[in-house]
Amino acid sequence: MTGEERPAADDIIVCREVHKWFGDFHVLRGLSITVKRGDVVVVFGPSGSGKSTFIRVINRLEEHQRGDVIVDGIELTHDIRNVELVRREVGMVFQSFNIFPHLTVMQNITLAPMRVLRRPRSEAEKQAMELLERVGIPEQAAKYPAELSGGQQQRVAIARALAMQPKIMLFDEPTSALDPEMIKEVLDVMRELAGSGMTMIVVTHEMGFAREVADRMAMFDEGTIIEEGTTAQVFDNPQHERTKLFLSQIL
């Protein structure tokens, strides 16, 4: 890979030879990838290949056991202060939304800015309203999550992550728990976000979205990235047999 030749300031995420085990199970097997600032990287591959584990390593929801993970110049180690710093800079959106059911939409979004960044309530709420406008549901601010559709909940989850003004956004199959008619509204928000210059890692099998939005793509298999390249390369000229096979199955 050419990653090591690039100027380091441009590399916002660097993973080098990352290994992780769940008990005896070797889930990440020497994974390396470099993500440049402002890039959108789509991650795909068969189920169980370690995609979720990989992006959870980036904000240390999972600990890796060997190799280096460096996020915006901060190396992830056991040092809890580094972990909290990184988590402030990295937003995450989950397959199952994980909206806080006991808080209103507004409270879901303002909680972290108020408790972590110590923003005053008025400022946090103003920013939350702007974000709700941005994801297209300002009228839902006072509601509880149970009153929203899945697509709306996922958009709240995106707004909640954006409220911390992250430099990087991680998406773990953000649309795969949604009914078909709601997938588009979430993808639209993500498309706009990508257009605004956000660095994004998106685990998804929405290949239309990938072709349109992604700068680079990474194919996972059995705990490693078996193919990585620009979107055009991966779609039009995949090098690896398994990539070809996988793409032919899902396209």
Added chain:
Amino acid sequence: MTTSPEILKPPVITTGPIGWIRTNLFSTRLNALLTVVVIALLYFLLRPSLTWLFFDAEWAAVTSNLKLFAVGQYPSDEMWRVGVVVLIVSLLAGLSWRVWSGVARTFARAGGVIFVAMAFVPLSLDSLDVEARLWILANPFVIGLGYLLARVINVPPGRLIIAWAAAFVLVLFLLRGSGWMPGLPEVRTTQLGGLMLTILLSVVGIVASFPLGVLLALGRRSSLPAVSMFCTLFIELIRGVPLITLLFMTQIILPLVLPQDTFLDFIVRDRVMRAFVAITVFSAAYMAENVRGGLQAVPLGQIDAAKALGLNGFNVTLYIVLPQALRAVIPAIVGQLITLLKDTSLVAIVALLDIVGIGRSIILGNVEWRGSQREVYLFLAAVFWIFTYSMSYASRRLEEALGVGRR
């Protein structure tokens, strides 16, 4: 199948009392038969009880001892302190009515009605003298005053909670008094008794055992082995011992193991305090198990999401895990607190006279009342029922307000 419209009988009445009886009691022949049999059975079973209740019962054992039931041996000269304490609670109830509305409003109003009824209860002035009636009658007005006060000045809910906490301390201090306070001579805790002691033991038990139980439950799940082992051991040991045993143990053992003549003397020297310790520790162990159930019910994804936002472990617990966990176990927690209220009557075993102890001592202590066991115990049951029912009512309303099951 015919194509011409069918001719239907007119629909049976299903509304109003007659409709209700029809649909619920006489809907089928079997139901009608069952209804008749049950009514006959009830008549034969309940007739003696009802005749006794309405014609034969002698309530003098209760009505002549109202003060004993209410406050035990509290010195008559100091009764004004009890009056002031009740007024303080009424004032706060009035404020809460306005500020929190909902269940606080129901309780404030019900309290007002009960006070009025008590003030004008048709008993002789020997049972309840004019002075006592006036003290009681002041309460509905103070509740109203609190309500109006909160309308005029803006009381933030947080401030009100602080006021309740401050009042709690003030109340304990007022009731006990102290040697060095002019006008507030010390009342020995053994003179606290009756319903007042029952309520004090319960409220202190609840206020202390709730946070302790939550801490124990969190501690049990701690990643530090020492903390989690200590909490597990504590919970399991306490739960393995009956409350009676614990009450005896704190009475006898605490004075032996705690150092003498230190700031802990208020526990070492004081029988009521030692009972508090037993009740609190006992209730906290059960509370911890209830809360643990709630903690396990919080999905891991919630914690992931909170961590991913950069919240630290303490904030994740405080703002995400605990609110969801406690919500899920409100019924269990309230059940536990109701048990605590009823269990306070066990303090009679260590010679404290809570309301049940007073009842027993009235029956046993005076030949005159020996025949009135039924009346006394029925009265006690009614008093306990009022309190426990209020608690489960409050719990249901709380669940509704918090949207349990919906959110």
